[in-house]
Amino acid sequence: MRSGVRDIYEELWQNNTDVAQQTLTVPFLQHMQRGDLQADDYVAFMMQDVLYLLTVTDLLGNMSRRPLPNDLKTFMQDRYQSYQSFSNYILDRFKLKAPLDIRPIPALERYLLDYRTIMDKEKPIFFAVSLLPCSRLWIWIANSLEESYCNAYFVWKKGNMHGNPEKHYKVLLNNNLKTPNQIKRANQIFRQQMQNEQNFFAASLVE
Template sequence: MYCHHGDDFLDQCHRGDDFLDQCHRGDDFLDQCHRGDDFLDQCHRQKHPKCFHVCSVCGADIYDRLWTNNLDIAKRTLEVPFLQDMQLGDLQADYYVSFTIQDVAYLVKVTEMLKQMCQKVKEPEDIHQFMLERFNSYNKYAEETLKLFNLKSVSDINLTSAMKKYLSDYTSIMNDKDPIYFVVALLPFARLWLWLANHLKETPCNAYFTWKKQNSQGHPEKHYKALLNKYLTTADQITQANSIFRQQMQNEHEFFASSLKKQNSSCKCKP
């Protein structure tokens, strides 16, 4: 369906081929750059024991470290029945509609949290500005989406267990962690949906090609990269950020996985 974004938010959430080239996030580059866990250990603990920001050997910064450290979840998410059936073009429409409804609830609930963060976080100025920009972007798209579905609110939507946990984890991070970790919590969605869209093998003839097209371009690094590299500078901070990032990546995985259980996968009826 949608990607939680208006025109401004498209820049946040999507990455096209040009960006993939710029960020070198393809599997081939990962091999060339040796940015797996073993190399990070060698680079940051042996050669650069005090370096937690940017590695002078491979150029891997926190923004990219968080992604490469948790790429395994992205790969597992791509294999869930919901996305595989989307890729084949035979996902039953009712499952897609249910997924979309949960997605709308997510959009509205996270918009409300961003509003709270705007009111709560006044300093540092750059983090306040980040929250304000994300709120304006999410809010614009939330209003457009509710209007599209003729909804006044999402109060009557019954959340799935996966979505309840996802939103609960957001709330805990918002209430219990420093604001920079809420920034971290938002990032998995921004990067994962783009990565999934670019890895789904679909043609324009596919009924779900619109989802791929809407989510396949963007530049989330414009919003996140500088902040993460500025405020996550110690081993403890990076460890905590990675834990939150992985938790939210897993929540994304569960959202997609719960949208179509294996036993409910589209039937392959004989003609």
């Protein structure tokens, strides 16, 4: 960024790294790192994650059909196409057929409700903000987990280590979040969704 120009994209992450650090310590991820996570707990987590993926894909489809400024329209359409493609891959990979009859655990139900509330009650730029915590956190967690190829859950680490959320979000957020009130609200929503991520991981294994 040019000198004197705030990088809101990066600020949102830096302001919430405490939640990221706390998330890394939850039992589910610690047992995954050690390789002794019970297989049924991992399967249950994955099924909830599939439900998350399909639901957020539908929400993005809704947003992509709304009248929006050009940059937001392009963002929503691109993200929808990406999520839709990945949804199709996951359904085929696990031989599943949508719609799935999966009940969300309370933590995920709360998370998805917050997405819907943001979509319906906030300006569209804040829905974009609400998507970013998942994109940044999962990459960070995957790179932070100390796992070797011998770990049965290295496949999760490997599958989530890479990605470039900056490409999709940085210019959009920095161009659309200018006023103190906009930046304050973006921070609130970002932290709320980071906390939803932590709650989801924490609820996936309660010891």
